[in-house]
Amino acid sequence: NFGTVETIPEAFDREYLSPVQIGTPPQTVNLNFDTGSADLWVNTNETPENQQNGQVEYNPTLSSTAKKMEGATWDITYGDGSASSGIVYTDVVSIGGVTVQSQAVESAQQVSSSFQADAASSGLLGLAYGTINTVQPVQQKTFFENAMNDLASPLFTVNLMKQAAGSYDFGYINASEYTGEIQYTPVDNSRGFWGFNPSGFQVGNSSFNASSWYAIADTGTSLLLLPSGMVDIYWSAVSGAKFDALQGGYTFPCNTTLPSFTFGVEEYRGVIPGHFMNYAAITKTTCFGGIQSSDALGFSIFGDVALKAQFVVFDGGDNTLGWANK
Numbered sequence: 001n002f003g004t005v006e007t008i009p010e011a012f013d014r015e016y017l018s019p020v021q022i023g024t025p026p027q028t029v030n031l032n033f034d035t036g037s038a039d040l041w042v043n044t045n046e047t048p049e050n051q052q053n054g055q056v057e058y059n060p061t062l063s064s065t066a067k068k069m070e071g072a073t074w075d076i077t078y079g080d081g082s083a084s085s086g087i088v089y090t091d092v093v094s095i096g097g098v099t100v101q102s103q104a105v106e107s108a109q110q111v112s113s114s115f116q117a118d119a120a121s122s123g124l125l126g127l128a129y130g131t132i133n134t135v136q137p138v139q140q141k142t143f144f145e146n147a148m149n150d151l152a153s154p155l156f157t158v159n160l161m162k163q164a165a166g167s168y169d170f171g172y173i174n175a176s177e178y179t180g181e182i183q184y185t186p187v188d189n190s191r192g193f194w195g196f197n198p199s200g201f202q203v204g205n206s207s208f209n210a211s212s213w214y215a216i217a218d219t220g221t222s223l224l225l226l227p228s229g230m231v232d233i234y235w236s237a238v239s240g241a242k243f244d245a246l247q248g249g250y251t252f253p254c255n256t257t258l259p260s261f262t263f264g265v266e267e268y269r270g271v272i273p274g275h276f277m278n279y280a281a282i283t284k285t286t287c288f289g290g291i292q293s294s295d296a297l298g299f300s301i302f303g304d305v306a307l308k309a310q311f312v313v314f315d316g317g318d319n320t321l322g323w324a325n326k
């Protein structure tokens with residue numbers, strides 16, 4: 001079978017939320033689909049009231065198909081230091097008409113401050129490899145891994161948009177969502193991520209700089225995080241841009257016209273329009289850049305700033321990533 005679900009951007013496209021049905025009768029919660037992690041966790045009746053800000057909850061006691069996974073716990077920390085932890089149920093989970101009968105649903109008994117403040121999001125749905133799922137003592141599979149063998153094709157596609165509704169499609173490739181040909185490239189999943197090797201980059205209409213390095217495709221990260229050498233070259237082309245240690249990255253005058261950023265995947269060239277690199281206004285006149293350094297992380301992240309300019313195929317059958325412009 002196959003299915004499609006809409007994904008809606010929050011402010012600044014900092015995250016994208018999609019409706020997920022859990023339990024019997026179905027309870028709908030909006031979750032942040034994250035190809036950079038592998039836990040499906042949600043605010044529930046067990047999440048302390050003082051750690052919530054109106055989030056919609058999943059209540060397993062109201063689901064006839066919910067089963068507690070005795071002795072199981074989970075505990076996750078994300079790239080920005082946010083964290084959550086708790087216990088585990090299994091229940092029926094459906095996304096866009098694709099149903100998994102027994103999916104590990106992780107109930108949050110503790111969420112850190114930035115999750116507490118994120119009122120629109122009821123939790124995260126991991127779409128990375130299950131090898132980095134945090135449930136103990138028995139590691140659990142992701143929704144996609146559980147659904148994959150029943151899908152028409154063992155893949156999902158990601159079509160994020162700038163400040164508009166996009167979609168996650170499961171089991172099929174919708175040719176109306178992209179232009180040109182899809183460029184497939186092998187995935188390095190040795191760290192549990194959808195890792196790949198970009199082949200270079202280009203700022204605006206200048207020459208292409210061939211270079212091969214490791215990066216991950218991560219829908220849960222807002223920005224495009226690259227080696228500082230590339231980031232410095234990009235911002236050196238923007239008059240008035242500067243590295244502002246107080247803000248923790250490059251800022252630039254909001255009224256500047258920004259050059260596009262093109263990345264290579266083998267012979268393919270993915271183009272990110274210049275205005276996608278304006279992440280958010282800090283003051284009326286100073287804006288924060290969407291391309292920032294990944295040096296502190298140790299690896300590059302193609303987050304939403306890049307992904308919302310692309311149509312991306314996550315193929316779990318042959319472990320490849322497919323890239324196309326749109």
Ligand SMILES: Cc1ccc(-c2noc([C@H]3C[C@@H](O)CN3)n2)cc1F
Pocket residue numbers: 015032034035036037077078079080082114115118121124218219220221
């Ligand atoms: C408040 C909040 C904080 C972090 C994240 C978050 N989700 O995915 C990721 C990236 C980084 C890596 O950990 C896996 N993907 N970060 C989401 C939030 F709603």
